[in-house]
Amino acid sequence: MSNGSSLPPRRRLRGTLLVVLAAVVVAGLGWLAWRSSGGDGGPGAGRPSPGDGARHDAGDPTGPGAGHTPGAKDSTGHGPRDRLKGKVVVLDPGHNPHNAEHGREIARQVDIGNAHKECDTTGTATDDGYAEASFTLDVARRARTLLRAEGAKVVLTQDGDRPYGPCVDQRAGIGNRAHADAALSIHADGSGTGNRGFHVILPARVTDGPADTAAITGPSRRLGEGLAERFRAVTGSSASNYIGGGTGLDKRADLGGLNLSTVPKVFIECGNMRDPKDAAQLTDAGWRQKAARGITEGITDFLTH
Incomplete structure (x- = not known):
């Protein structure tokens, strides 16, 4: 039964290099796909973390309530809804x-x-x-x-x-x-x-x-x-x-x-x-x-x- 050990040393080396090169290409493509999905954010990247909601509520312009500024007028032209609080x-x-x-x-x-x-x-x-x-x-x-x-x-x-x-x-x-x-x-x-x-x-x-x-x-x-x-x-x-x-x-x-x-x-x-x-x-x-x-x-x- 033939197992490749009978090949000449130069041909064995060339085959090994081709296998290694293919592995590197595959790994590189996988890494690029991972980066494009947001994978550089650490473990769990690409999924909402437990703190996301709090961060958005604190004023993240892309989160819930985006565009709302405390103290600004609302859509009817009125000001803050609690401006008569205590009156x-x-x-x-x-x-x-x-x-x-x-x-x-x-x-x-x-x-x-x-x-x-x-x-x-x-x-x-x-x-x-x-x-x-x-x-x-x-x-x-x-x-x-x-x-x-x-x-x-x-x-x-x-x-x-x-x-x-x-x-x-x-x-x-x-x-x-x-x-x-x-x-x-x-x-x-x-x-x-x-x-x-x-x-x-x-x-x-x-x-x-x-x-x-x-x-x-x-x-x-x-x-x-x-x-x-x-x-x-x-x-x-x-x-x-x-x-x-x-x-x-x-x-x-x-x-x-x-x-x-x-x-x-x-x-x-x-x-x-x-x-x-x-x-x-x-x-x-x-x-x-x-x-x-x-x-x-x-x-x-x-x-x-």
Whole structure:
């Protein structure tokens, strides 16, 4: 049987060299394939390691959440979702859908500092019967959702869960006890046809009996000015053509909700329910969402600047 040992020495050497060369070529091709698959990353390369997720979350531009920068605006143009964290906002939906059923109770007189006024009133309505109290509660709930999304704690003075009221002095007290950073009473006006637009009511300087607005008139004006600017921009509504001389601002000393407040607070009359053109906006759910967003942006600007 032949085993190659009988070949001449030179032929045996040539055969050995060819075998070695073939082995080197095969090994080299394998090494190149291994490199191209990412094999130079060490053991387990080419497969996610247990730390990959943490690395991507920490800001790897190719990982999950790529493109998100802490503190940057989101896709809607808003800023960080917790920018109102730690802030308390009190929303006061004007009147109550059930006030009309409790005439005696809401007619009770309460002390507003410089006078006595009714506990509450029924509010106004559109010609088609859409009540101001329904409007204010809807807008307040929408604004609450938006403000909570920004991290704020939101307190409503009533959420359709009371038989009537609360009275105007109690509404102010809710904001005071909550130590609100900002408070807003939401209304719609009941003026004559042709009177259109929104206006924001600021507290006047009142120091009488239980009322003392000295400390809140300044910050309340700043809140009101920013609110008017944002509300106009978001809703496209014009400032009132019958109150405020085109500024969208008014100042009053006869509202218990302002007189008795110890925290920055304003009222907003979102439009005139007795004017057909304004009423068409106030009864439109899409417009009410804009109103809620304008309110949210105005409050947010006040609390973050």
